[in-house]
């Protein structure tokens with residue numbers, strides 16, 4: 666029976682299983698940050714584009730306002746702990762690359778780190794953005810893609 670509900674209950678009913686990603690951004694000092702995100706989507710085939718939605722309170726938001734690049738990383742099953750680390754700590758207080766012992770190499774777009782243990786990395790340049798309440802949606806054009814054919818994509822299955 667369809668009935669009126671509050672938003673958290675309705676959202677909980679539809680949001681699992683959920684894909685999750687990491688976004689690498691450039692800190693104002695030139696170092697790199699990582700954030701766990703669930704709010705992202707592919708938005709164009711040609712040219713290829715992804716959108717990511719980043720909360721105004723996140724350090725990643727400051728980073729994207731200053732440096733207009735991000736690497737959208739699709740994690741592998743073995744990166745679950747890294748997703749927790751990057752989703753519950755701020756880059757204001759921590760270097761998540763060293764805290765998570767992240768293995769990476771410089772990519773082709775402004776040397777954004779490419780995560781070796783991920784399933785795929787998409788190096789993007791921000792081409793537009795729109796404010797969406799307490800988040801900003803950044804639309805990034807993909808310049809370079811990396812794929813690791815040996816890894817299995819991580820996604821959340823468990824129900825709360």
Ligand SMILES: Cc1cc2nc3c(=O)[nH]c(=O)nc-3n(C[C@H](O)[C@H](O)[C@H](O)COP(=O)(O)O)c2cc1C
Nearest residue numbers: 701702703704719720723724725752753754755756
């Ligand atoms: C599973 C999961 C999904 C998340 N999705 C988003 C998201 O789509 N956008 C966002 O701004 N924050 C999201 N967060 C919260 C950020 O990852 C978290 O606030 C992080 O500590 C911010 O890091 P920063 O301050 O270094 O940017 C998510 C967290 C988790 C655990």
